[in-house]
Amino acid sequence: MFRTPEQPSPMAQPKSFHWTRRIVLTILLVFVLTPVYVMLSSSLKNLQDVQGSFKWIPSSLTIRPYIDIWKTVPLAHYFMNSLIVSLSATVLSVVVAVFAAYAVSRYRFPGRRVFTVTVLSTQMFPGILFLLPLFLIFVNISNTMGVELQGTKQGLIITYLTFSLPFSIWMLVGYFDSIPRELDEAAKVDGCGPLGALLRVVVPASVPGIIAVAVYAFMTAWGEVLFASVLTNSSSRTLAVGLREYATQSDVYWNQVMAASLVVSVPVVVGFLLLQRYLVAGLTAGAIK
Numbered sequence: 001m002f003r004t005p006e007q008p009s010p011m012a013q014p015k016s017f018h019w020t021r022r023i024v025l026t027i028l029l030v031f032v033l034t035p036v037y038v039m040l041s042s043s044l045k046n047l048q049d050v051q052g053s054f055k056w057i058p059s060s061l062t063i064r065p066y067i068d069i070w071k072t073v074p075l076a077h078y079f080m081n082s083l084i085v086s087l088s089a090t091v092l093s094v095v096v097a098v099f100a101a102y103a104v105s106r107y108r109f110p111g112r113r114v115f116t117v118t119v120l121s122t123q124m125f126p127g128i129l130f131l132l133p134l135f136l137i138f139v140n141i142s143n144t145m146g147v148e149l150q151g152t153k154q155g156l157i158i159t160y161l162t163f164s165l166p167f168s169i170w171m172l173v174g175y176f177d178s179i180p181r182e183l184d185e186a187a188k189v190d191g192c193g194p195l196g197a198l199l200r201v202v203v204p205a206s207v208p209g210i211i212a213v214a215v216y217a218f219m220t221a222w223g224e225v226l227f228a229s230v231l232t233n234s235s236s237r238t239l240a241v242g243l244r245e246y247a248t249q250s251d252v253y254w255n256q257v258m259a260a261s262l263v264v265s266v267p268v269v270v271g272f273l274l275l276q277r278y279l280v281a282g283l284t285a286g287a288i289k
Contacts (some may be wrong), residue, residue: 043259050254065259078242086221089160093217101172151233164217175209
């Protein structure tokens, strides 16, 4: 039986579904964009206007807060510290996770199951449980070996590595499992060893998964506050902690806080938008397999 053009397809969705979806998406969009609008409008106001009753439509706008944020607080210094720490933790996490995940995915060795479960189980515990042990470990290393880790960027990089690495390994194991082992065998037939097969075949085929791991590691380090507030000092302080310095004993520069928050969010937002398709592909590869 042929359907006339007026007859809807049996699989066609009803109009009520489309309207419901539009309404829900609109509500979610308003819910997400309202805080951003409040931050943007507050960052373009004078301090007196921000401290008064909030107005949805500002009576006057100024870009002065975006100029003063670099003078009130050494924001550029904190920005560089965050960039160095986040990029270093990301690179180390990706490199270590690639080799560890390849070993778990391609080789069968005693304790493989225990290692995988242990790595993943570390994500079950809140980070604050590790704060005091890490602090004591850094202090003991400094006292016994003379290597300063507490209050340095190196110590913060190691700390972030310990938190991003378990999830990175677990996610890359799932991605490597989705790559046919025949590719490894073909590379070995062509004269590649295990390392050559990894670097020449598996890694190029795993670019979306590696990028997803890199984005996760970078975002974890970029916005972390708890460990950065304890394991850093004035010279190694990061942005997440440095933003608190806009609050003094006598006043809180709310307009500068909003302006600085928007400025420091730009790198993460731009990077996420540029790498979004790789991130989605990397996170869904294991599920598709």
